[in-house]
Amino acid sequence: MIWLTWRQFRGSAAMMAAVLGVLAVALAVTGPGLASAYSAGIADCTTDDTCAGFYNRFFGEYDLPFLALTLVVLILPALIGLFWGAPLITRELEAGTHLLVWNQSITRGRWLAVKLGLTGLTAMAAAGLCGLMVTWWSDPLDKSAAEGMALMAPLVFSARGIAPMGYAAFAFVLGVTVGMVVRRTLPAMALTLAVFAAIQLNLPTMVRPHLVAPVTATFELGMExxxxxxxxxxxxxxxxxxxxxxxxxxxxxxVLANELLAPSGQVISGGDGGAGAVINVSSTSGPCAPGSAAAGAGDGCLGEVNRLGYRQQVTYQPLERFWLFQWIETGIYALLTVGLTWLSFWWIRRRLS
Structure with a gap:
């Protein structure tokens, strides 16, 4: 049974191995140079306190491969669900070949277990390896990325660490289960993509922010x-x-919420974008007057704003929780995978003929 399953699957496995091999070579060749350029830039900028400018230049130079690799890791679990999971059982049902196996003293449970085990473990290994390779290569860029592309940002987080392995396992078993229920390959692929995409789009915004209680703090205003x-x-x-x-x-x-507080503690609208937050400070005299030297530099006016009591209030998940969130989210997908696996075994014994 294992040999038969491998013969059916070896073409797809060989193609995946070839793609990952090419990716591994490309990352291994370019990764050390990327890390060396980052280390040299940090060493230079720390002497004259110009690291903010270096971060922008460094990330801007490599932003296209950074985004491309991130998208590859994000898309891979969906492709596994579509092309490995959904057709795994439906092509047998459409061709009727499952009946030949079931009539040869091989139980339905064993037949499904071999298919799920061999193909599913390969899918997890492929996605996990891809995610870890990209995580290693992107480390210098993750350290220098802008706020919206930082390591904890929803888009980047989902393409780093061990999370892609959990996504791939879930997408694969989702495709198998949907295929068993629908019994047609193309509808199963479409439904698998729709369900997986809906979960992947909603979990980072509706569930992930609350996996651990976020931190809320207030800060003085400054360049950071x-x-x-x-x-x-x-x-x-x-x-x-x-x-x-x-x-x-x-x-x-x-950053989950970013607000400007007035001296009274009330939230001032517009501070996080748009037309900006209006600051109730004199612009006819004092540091914020147009003709003063302090206003021209901006520092004196900013000092006056801080003196009056304006503050930033921010709710956030710190970077130190990255691996904690990775393990929690992977565990959630593991539970979903186990649940769908149980459903698929129940379905093949009770509802599938």
């Missing part, structure tokens, strides 16, 4: 968490402040 402070050229208009989605002292964090 402020995009800009717009001072009007003519007096009479109030300055406007724009926040960055960043947490001072905690780079790489996943």
């Amino acid at each position: 968490n402020m995009e800009s402070l717009s001072i009007p050229r003519e007096g009479g208009e109030s300055p406007r402040l724009f926040l960055r989605e960043a947490v001072p002292g905690h780079p790489g964090s996943w």
Whole structure:
């Protein structure tokens, strides 16, 4: 039974091995150079405190391969569900070859177990290896990425660590189960893609932020968490402040909420984008007046804003929780995979003929 399953599957396995082999060679050749360039840049920028500019230049130079590899890891589990999971049983049902096996003293449970075990473990190994290779290669870029592409950001998180292995296992068993219920290959592939995509799109925004209680803290305004402070050229208009989605002292964090607080503690709208938050500070005299040297530099006006009590309030998941979240989310997908596996065994014994 194992040999028969392997003969049916070896073409797909060989193609996957070839693709991963090419990817491994490409990453192994370019990875050390990428890490060396990052280390050299960090060594240079720390002497004159220009690392912020280096991060932007370094990430901008490699952003296309960074995004391409991230998308490869994200798409791979879906492809496994579509082309390995959904057709695994449906092609047997459509051709009637399953009856030949079932009539030769091989139980339905054993038949399904061999197919799930051999193909499913290969799928997990392929996705896990791909994810870990890309995680290793992307490490310098993950350290220098902008806030929206940081390691804890939803898009990047799903393409790093061990999580892709859990996604692949779930997508594969989902495809098998849907195929057994639908009994037709193309409808099973379409339904598998729809269900898997819906879960992958909603879990990062609806479930992942609450796996562990997020941290909420307030910070003074500065270069780390402020995009800009717009001072009007003519007096009479109030300055406007724009926040960055960043947490001072905690780079790489996943920002869930980013608000500007007035001295009274009330939230000021517009601080996280749009037209900016209006700051109630004098623009006719003092540090924020258009004609003052402090206003031209921006530092004196920012100091006045901090003195008045304006603060950033941010809710976030710190980068230190990356591996904790990876294990929790992989565990969730493992439970879903076990549940679907049980359903597939129940279905083949009770409902499939």
